[in-house]
């Protein structure tokens with residue numbers, strides 16, 4: 287049996303628009319981002335791709351993107367499962383910093399190492415920073431979160447390590463039950479998932495960028511291997527242009 291998995295990065299956020307490193311800071315969608323989410327949902331409906339269940343992070347840009355897209359697809363009523371494990375990569379001390387200024391201050395190599403290396407995290411964010419999530423009740427142990435063990439910074443490797451247990455325990459069973467699964471998440475948590483699905487090397491994943499608000503559809507075989515490497519965007523040309531723009535942020 288083929289399984290259908292749809293990945294959707296949130297629409298443009300206020301900090302995407304301002305070109306700031308965001309990570310776990312819970313910023314809202316812009317009007318353009320809301321429109322992207324609606325358009326993504328319309329594309330799903332037009333393609334006859336109707337999610338049976340949606341998994342999101344605990345961040346409003348993904349939560350609201352899922353709601354807007356599902357409403358546009360007339361699937362606003364399906365079950366929602368949320369987890370901090372789908373959150374954006376914690377960007378450490380870069381959270382709240384301007385990407386262009388960071389590039390100018392630290393240079394291309396350090397900037398790209400922090401942004402796209404597999405295993406080098408940015409410096410940790412101090413708990414007394416205005417951009418810290420330490421103590422945020424949504425990440426408490428009583429709410430199913432990591433509590434005090436919550437990250438203060440992460441590299442992509444760390445994201446994969448915290449995401450995969452959720453994939454195995456919550457998403458795989460939905461796929462195996464024959465459900466069409468929508469994962470509404472973030473640039474780097476979806477890069478972690480794509481790396482896993484397509485078995486992309488630690489070096490090659492640096493070159494992969496995911497555009498905002500564009501559904502990426504994977505048909506998976508019985509072993510949950512993609513039948514088409516890299517999946518398929520419903521609007522491939524627009525997705526390629528938007529992914530290139532993500533790659534060029536800061537320039």
Ligand SMILES: O=C(O)[C@@H](CO)OP(=O)(O)O
Nearest residue numbers: 306307308309374401473
């Ligand atoms: O700032 C962030 O949290 C992410 C996604 O917007 O940025 P980048 O693409 O630079 O990893």
